[in-house]
Amino acid sequence: MLTQIDYQLFIFLNTAFSNPFFDVVIPWITSSTNLVVMYILASLAHIILSKDRKLALSRVVVASVLLGLMDWGGHNIIKEIFERPRPNNAAYFINGTHQLFPQCNFLAGTSRAYLSFPSNHALTNAAVVMVWSLWFPKMAKFLLPFAVFIGFTRIYVGVHYPFDIFFGLLFGFGFGYLTYKLTQKWIGRKDAD
Numbered sequence: 001m002l003t004q005i006d007y008q009l010f011i012f013l014n015t016a017f018s019n020p021f022f023d024v025v026i027p028w029i030t031s032s033t034n035l036v037v038m039y040i041l042a043s044l045a046h047i048i049l050s051k052d053r054k055l056a057l058s059r060v061v062v063a064s065v066l067l068g069l070m071d072w073g074g075h076n077i078i079k080e081i082f083e084r085p086r087p088n089n090a091a092y093f094i095n096g097t098h099q100l101f102p103q104c105n106f107l108a109g110t111s112r113a114y115l116s117f118p119s120n121h122a123l124t125n126a127a128v129v130m131v132w133s134l135w136f137p138k139m140a141k142f143l144l145p146f147a148v149f150i151g152f153t154r155i156y157v158g159v160h161y162p163f164d165i166f167f168g169l170l171f172g173f174g175f176g177y178l179t180y181k182l183t184q185k186w187i188g189r190k191d192a193d
Helices: 002-015 020-029 032-049 053-082 120-135 137-156 162-187
Strands: none
Touching: 002 137, 002 162, 020 137, 032 053, 032 120, 053 120, 053 162, 120 137, 120 162, 137 162
């Protein structure tokens, strides 16, 4: 039953907002390369504009290590346990038509990998966004929806199911919160920033 709910949500979220503009923009936004470049630029801006550059650099290091650990753990531990095929798995296609979701859009092509659960995009972005939101609570209203939006982009391009995103966000927010608590004395929030 949960699988059927996941499938129906996938069909809805993959097709309901489909349009030619999003078909170009969303794959660009969800590109790992573009997200990494954005994080590098945001980190550099934070270090340059911060009153306390040592604190800023510490935060960037913690966030970068967290991102790397979440990405590694998602790929090498969690995905290896579940081995859930992505919705765009090549085995589902016969003569170019998806056998489960013929009405859906697969803007990222096909894959042969068992890399669906959880979404590493959701996991890593949620972890980093959570720790930054706790360091800068005024930014949370922008950062938290950004993590959810990045999760949505993975459904839109056809590489993840909604439950992959939900649990990726859940794990990511949890690990981000834990990281904040573990590093709070060292690099906790300072109102001067």
